[in-house]
Structure formats: structure tokens, C-alpha cells
Amino acid sequence: NAGVTQTPKFQVLKTGQSMTLQCAQDMNHNSMYWYRQDPGMGLRLIYYSASEGTTDKGEVPNGYNVSRLNKREFSLRLESAAPSQTSVYFCASTSAATLLVYNEQFFGPGTRLTVL
């Protein structure tokens, strides 16, 4: 199993350009997440998808859109990139949690994005 994969690994954009970050998992997980991590800081949740066909905003959703294409894939789109979106983006997934059971998140290797 590859686990959680992300493409691309690195990307440089100019202000105003758009791009889509791709994430896929092969663990048959129901829930998927997008985080951003700024230098020296913790991860902040952008969007998440509890199950196929649903998406919800996290802490910092402004400037982003997501698509849960199918159970395996969850993409993050920047419509008009800004320098403030320079960050490392992590995708994660977890299996569905039953009541009172919390499941660990599995993280991808990250996409390092620079917006000039």
C-alpha cells in the first residue's frame, strides 16, 4: 500500500495563478483532510471531508476550494494564489470513527508551495 500520496511535491506560482493539489489514499478511508503548515508552526485545518460526497470548512478555508472526487481522492484548489498561501500543504485520511473511538490520521508527504 502506498498510503497517502500527494502531487506535486513542490510548486512555485505567481500571484493570481491557480492550481490544484492532488491527494489520494489507498486505505479505503472515509475521511480526508487538508492542512497547511507555515514555517515553525503547527498544522491548521483548511477543509475536510467526513465521507464521499461531503465537505466542510476547517479553521482557515478562505481562498481555497475542495473536491471529494471519489472515496480515494480529495483535491485542494487555489483559484487565485496569494503570497500568504505560501506554505506546506498536507493531506491526511482516517477510517470512519465509531462512537467514542477516534482513529489516527495518516498523513501524506506534503506539497511545498511558494507564491511569488
Added chain:
Amino acid sequence: LAKTTQPISMDSYEGQEVNITCSHNNIATNDYITWYQQFPSQGPRFIIQGYKTKVTNEVASLFIPADRKSSTLSLPRVSLSDTAVYYCLVGESTNAGKSTFGDGTTLTVKP
């Protein structure tokens, strides 16, 4: 979401036991406590999870007092390779499993 507070950094020496405490005063009844480890240029990796009392696995122990307002991650006999950032999370027990990462504790293990 329950907010967590951890020390920003800690230093230790090889072979010592390290205890990292996390405060989560407004933890909800259904919340679990989970710790992750992150090395530079990598995504976080699950270490341990608990609800109350003590949990132990091959990597670490997690101590949670009765009021659950704090928790302590214990790493026995650390080595240089344990140098990393450690995050404490308090998570919802729903299908979303949504949690909040704080800024973490940077542990530096010295020879």
C-alpha cells in the same frame, strides 16, 4: 474544539526519560487525546492515543489524570532520532475525527 497548550521546546540527553505535558482544560466528554510526532519535511506520524488513565505501547506511554484536563506523553530512554516536534491533539469522536493541532513541542535530544 478543545484548545491545547504545550511547552514550545524541551531539551534532553540520550538515554533520559522525557515527559511532555499538554493542557486541554475544555476537553469534551467524547474527546480522545492523541499525540503525533513530526520530523522535518515529513507529515506527522501517530504515536499514541488515550481516553483516560494510562496507555502504553512500544514507543511511548500516555498518562491522563481523572479530570482529563491535561495529559503527559512519556518517552523512555530517548535517542538522537527522537528529536522532532510533538503535537498533542484533542479530537471529536465523530466520523469526521476533526482535531486541532497546536504549535507543538520541539524536542531536541543531545548526545
